[in-house]
Amino acid sequence: VREAGGDSIVSLSNATHKAINRKSIIEKRLLFALDQQHLKVLYQPQVNIHSGKIDAVEALVRWEDDEIGVVSPDELIPIAEETGLINNIGSFVIEEACKQAAKWHNEGLDLKISINLSVREFRDKNMAKTILETLETTRCPANLIQIEITEKFALEAEAETSIIKQMLKLENEGIVFILDDFGTGYASFRYMQLLPIKILKIDQMFISSLLKSEKTQRLINGMVQFGKSMNLTVLAEGVETKQQQQILKEYGCDAIQGYLISKPVTHDAIRKLIKLPMK
Numbered sequence: 001v002r003e004a005g006g007d008s009i010v011s012l013s014n015a016t017h018k019a020i021n022r023k024s025i026i027e028k029r030l031l032f033a034l035d036q037q038h039l040k041v042l043y044q045p046q047v048n049i050h051s052g053k054i055d056a057v058e059a060l061v062r063w064e065d066d067e068i069g070v071v072s073p074d075e076l077i078p079i080a081e082e083t084g085l086i087n088n089i090g091s092f093v094i095e096e097a098c099k100q101a102a103k104w105h106n107e108g109l110d111l112k113i114s115i116n117l118s119v120r121e122f123r124d125k126n127m128a129k130t131i132l133e134t135l136e137t138t139r140c141p142a143n144l145i146q147i148e149i150t151e152k153f154a155l156e157a158e159a160e161t162s163i164i165k166q167m168l169k170l171e172n173e174g175i176v177f178i179l180d181d182f183g184t185g186y187a188s189f190r191y192m193q194l195l196p197i198k199i200l201k202i203d204q205m206f207i208s209s210l211l212k213s214e215k216t217q218r219l220i221n222g223m224v225q226f227g228k229s230m231n232l233t234v235l236a237e238g239v240e241t242k243q244q245q246q247i248l249k250e251y252g253c254d255a256i257q258g259y260l261i262s263k264p265v266t267h268d269a270i271r272k273l274i275k276l277p278m279k
């Protein structure tokens with residue numbers, strides 16, 4: 001027993017050591033990547049469930065480093081938040097998205113682009129100002145930008161009036177807010193009252209078990225009805241099959257996003273998808 005205990009302490013500290021090492025390598029390489037503009041943005045369509053038309057695309061950051069290879073957003077974003085580099089990633093993604101939306105707009109294509117912003121990014125008192133300035137310098141109409149915030153964020157934002165003020169300022173300019181990962185956080189009806197949310201995005205966790213259990217079906221149906229009763233647009237993420245799409249349509253869901261339509265792709269590929277007749 002003593003030996004086993006000793007072992008686990010050693011392996012724990014080894015694991016911790018490795019994690020710290022990996023983190024500091026990622027941090028170092030990320031600084032370099034930001035400087036060299038090695039980050040990229042891919043776009044995933046958000047489609048009207050009735051018309052099949054692409055209404056918007058979600059901007060998702062991608063990074064492949066020469067030395068450490070692909071670092072997924074699920075690993076990258078938490079480390080970036082801890083080290084403060086999330087603000088640099090955020091500025092990059094905001095600028096890329098605004099440039100792209102403006103470019104499409106000039107080509108006669110008004111496609112909204114959804115940007116993910118974390119809690120920490122909104123703690124920056126200049127967040128709204130930075131976004132509005134970027135809209136101006138890139139000549140991007142504000143109504144082409146959507147911001148996805150998570151439920152967790154919403155809960156924290158409630159306590160911070162400066163965050164709410166910034167959100168209202170952006171909303172006033174025409175930016176739409178999406179409540180991301182809906183259903184996974186501590187859903188509070190209070191922040192639906194306080195925050196300028198227009199779209200509810202049902203988390204993919206629910207969609208992936210949609211066909212497996214009747215209980216999940218009732219839950220999702222309830223979420224859709226809740227959104228409708230609040231006059232919100234309801235979007236489902238992680239839709240991978242026709243059956244999932246069909247059931248969501250029956251419930252009255254407005255829009256879907258997921259591999260059924262397309263994986264996240266380059267802006268050129270989005271252009272091609274739009275020219276193709278959608279399923």
Ligand code: C2E
Pocket residue numbers: 044059060061072073074077089090093116117118148180181204237238239240257258259260264
């Ligand atoms: P999210 O905002 O919930 O984004 C959805 C994730 O699900 C994306 O993963 C997307 O590629 C993936 N996905 C889309 N459709 C399907 C599907 O049909 N099936 C399955 N299994 N997965 C699907 P990704 O790109 O790896 O991003 C992971 C998370 O990282 C995002 O979750 C978001 O929270 C965060 N993230 C990504 N880009 C950014 C960014 O620029 N800024 C910030 N702050 N966070 C970001």
Ligand code: CA
Pocket residue numbers: 058116148180
């Ligand atoms: Ca998102």
Ligand code: CA
Pocket residue numbers: 180181201203204237
């Ligand atoms: Ca999500």
Ligand code: CA
Pocket residue numbers: 181
């Ligand atoms: Ca997610």
